Amino acid sequence: MAEMTRRERILRASHKEWADKLPFFHNWRHLQTGWAERECRNRGMGISWARPSYVVKIHDVEITEQQLEVDGQTVYRRTYTTPLGSVYLDERRAPGTGEWHGMRGWRDVTPWQTERLIKGPEDYPVVKYIVEHTEYLPDYFPIEQAKDWLGEEGIVMDIHPHQPMQTLMIDWIGSEGGRFFIHHAKYPDLVEELCQAIAKSREPMYEIAAKSPADIIFCGDNIDGVLVNPRLFEKYFMPEYEKMAKIFHEHGKLLAVHMDGRVGVLKDLIARTPIDIIEALHPPPMGDLPIGEALSLWKDKVIWVGFPGSVYALGPEATKRHALNLLREIVPGERLCIEMSTENIVSNENLLMLTSVLEKAELPLTQEKVDEIERSLGGSS
């Protein structure tokens, strides 16, 4: 049998079928283009690319941006003016923001919002107006272009924003100082009403995604059981995943959701969702749910394992040890992919070390095969 391409491996595994080798890939946005990245790709590392299938148009809202000095720091203030009033957000941008990809600085950090869009109860009607005047229109060019460029080197996903309640929690109200929870306790009706308005406005986006050229729709929810507790997950998140998955599945698409936090407290609820791919699941020590347990609980799901940044922080030897332990834990390696990093740039040394372990991971994995990989790297097995 001919060796599978990187794309075939990822898609096979994502459809719960066997690939020839354990698929491993790097996120385009974290990829350190250069000699190490090239070497790793030559040795089997794929690429995942996330691009949107839509463009956003906001009607009857004036949007302006100013550069200001606040407390001696440069902030960028974006003001949205509607017939109901204005709201604004302030953000600090790291050097490099807007100069390479997305809104990330040279060190791969996103802007820090020092003032959120929603500050008090008076902001809710204004934001609701903006939501109700937001239109999503299809634009498949970014995905088609990336697919053309990548070819068999990897996969292109259709990226979606945080789902409605997570948009409020992470983006618009923010969780600093527990602000979202306090708003949710103090102004439950305002939060619920806005959440429903966002959900309604996003429905056309799901339709657009379902017809997009991407095989996988990626919802970047950033689920962490510490922030999103089971009550919130069950009430606000699960119904939205059901709505999304129904449309996507009808068009043969898979739904992937970013869950890189401590999701142990949500594990039984996650099992009940129609999500196909749990993206960026971090095993202990960063996460709190071992991969073996997750696989056995979520029998209808595929896990893309996020390699923990806290292990990378300890250097290549720790990376090797953790990767070998991970392989031992996941034997025989079905329904799995490994992501080199889902949060930050990886050093060349760590990327090469992880590739050295994963490039030899032929499926189905056995303990003997992992021992052999360890021996080949100068280990003791």
Add this chain to the structure above:
Amino acid sequence: MSAEKYLQALRESIVSLDFGAVVKAAQGAMAEGIDPNLVINEGMVPGMAIVGEKFERGEYFLSELVVAAEVMKEGLKVVTPYLKGESTQKLGKVVIATVEGDHHDLGKNIVSSLLRVQGFEVIDLGVDVPTEKIIAAVREHQPAILGMSALLTLTMPKMGEVITTLKETSLRGKVKVILGGTPVTDEFAQSIGADHRAVNALEGVKKCVEWVTAQERRN
């Protein structure tokens, strides 16, 4: 209404996360001339303790801890003016910060609130705090404990930088160092020479209480 009924109402308002009820009960207690220290120590603090117990049993989550602390703050706003400069006993000082480059403060803030409830004096330096500012605060306030938080693996090494600087400036032996944040592991904490890595906010606060209590016994 008797004093006990007001105290009960305060406890219940915190446990049920009721902003309106805590203010009403606190105002009522003050109007009745009930000792504000009693209101805090027998009404609000036990209310937070019940919330903590519920958190440990898995009935409440971080969101409830955060909101309960906020509800208590609303009650304290009513009661504090009646304290008339009376000092409450402090367990010790804690300097706490989110390290440079990191802007996450949810965990840090809940730890700060819970430490205050326990009776610590908390000097909260905020987020994105440079190493030199943390060192200066340790030198100035001479806390029993330094707490550092990071949510980004990118900023975790700053915790090591602070500990190294504490050693270089002969301050390390005078302060316990506790770390928190999702990516921070025991292995990492040990590798940089911290005293403890908090599993969660409550566990971290318990460790702080344990440290100062042990210190008091030695004294």
